[in-house]
Each structure stands twice: as structure tokens, then as C-alpha cells.
Amino acid sequence: MISHKMDYRVPYGDTDAQGVVYYGTYYRFFEIARNEFFRSLGLEMGDLAKNNVHHLVRNLNADYFAPAHFDDLLEIETKLLEKRNSSFKLGFEVKNKKTEKLLNKAEIVYVFIDKNFKKAPIPDKINKVLSE
Numbered sequence: 001m002i003s004h005k006m007d008y009r010v011p012y013g014d015t016d017a018q019g020v021v022y023y024g025t026y027y028r029f030f031e032i033a034r035n036e037f038f039r040s041l042g043l044e045m046g047d048l049a050k051n052n053v054h055h056l057v058r059n060l061n062a063d064y065f066a067p068a069h070f071d072d073l074l075e076i077e078t079k080l081l082e083k084r085n086s087s088f089k090l091g092f093e094v095k096n097k098k099t100e101k102l103l104n105k106a107e108i109v110y111v112f113i114d115k116n117f118k119k120a121p122i123p124d125k126i127n128k129v130l131s132e
Contacts, residue, residue: 003077004037005076005077006076007074007097008029009072014070020069027060030060030092033077037080042129048123048126053123055111055112055113058087058111062106065101065103065104066103068096075094075097076093077092078092079091080130086120088110088122090107090108092104092106
């Protein structure tokens with residue numbers, strides 16, 4: 001299984017009035033982790049976009065178990081769970097790195113599209129990397 005781990009230190013701007021990471025901020029964490037996951041595989045998302053290769057979120061499921069707070073050091077793990085002809089599913093786990101407590105777990109399905117926003121096959125370069 002292809003996976004990647006990254007650390008993220010929570011800045012004050014990620015927290016809400018209660019001093020915890022706002023639930024919607026986790027979606028940004030997943031975006032950052034997805035980019036780093038692909039970068040670790042030698043694929044730069046910016047380069048793909050310049051070549052009109054795009055993918056969108058089709059489905060997102062997330063479970064919240066415990067809060068993260070300002071200045072917590074988080075570990076975000078990204079795993080490839082499934083790959084199909086035009087889509088792939090990534091799993092994410094967000095843990096407090098110090099306590100190793102699981103804070104959030106999510107699965108996101110991404111689908112590739114063409115310039116007309118129609119479903120398209122996974123580009124060969126990406127398909128090859130995700131198949132190894």
C-alpha cells in the first residue's frame with residue numbers, strides 16, 4: 001500500500017472561538033497532505049494542473065474523535081485505498097504526534113475530469129505511479 005506521513009504544527013488561525021481546530025480546517029489538512037503524498041511519489045500537482053490534468057472531490061467521509069489545539073504537532077498519514085479507471089480513494093488519519101491519539105479519520109474519492117468537466121481516465125503518468 002502506498003502511504004505518506006507528514007507533520008503539521010497547528011497555527012492560531014486554524015482554531016475557533018473555543019481554542020480548538022475548526023472542523024472545516026481538516027479539509028484543508030487533507031488538501032495539503034494529498035499534495036505532499038503526490039510530491040513524495042514524484043508528481044507535482046502544479047505541473048499536472050498546467051497540463052490541464054485535474055481531479056475533483058466526488059465524495060468525502062470524515063469522523064472526528066478528539067480535538068486538536070493551537071500549537072499541537074499533528075501527524076497526517078495519507079494512504080492510497082483504491083484506484084479505478086478514472087478515480088482513486090485516499091484515506092487520511094490525523095493524530096496528535098505527542099500523544100499518538102487519533103483525532104480524525106477520513107476517506108476521499110477523487111475523480112479525474114477533462115476540460116469539459118466530464119469524467120476522464122487517470123492520466124498514464126499518474127496511473128503508472130499509483131499502480132506500482
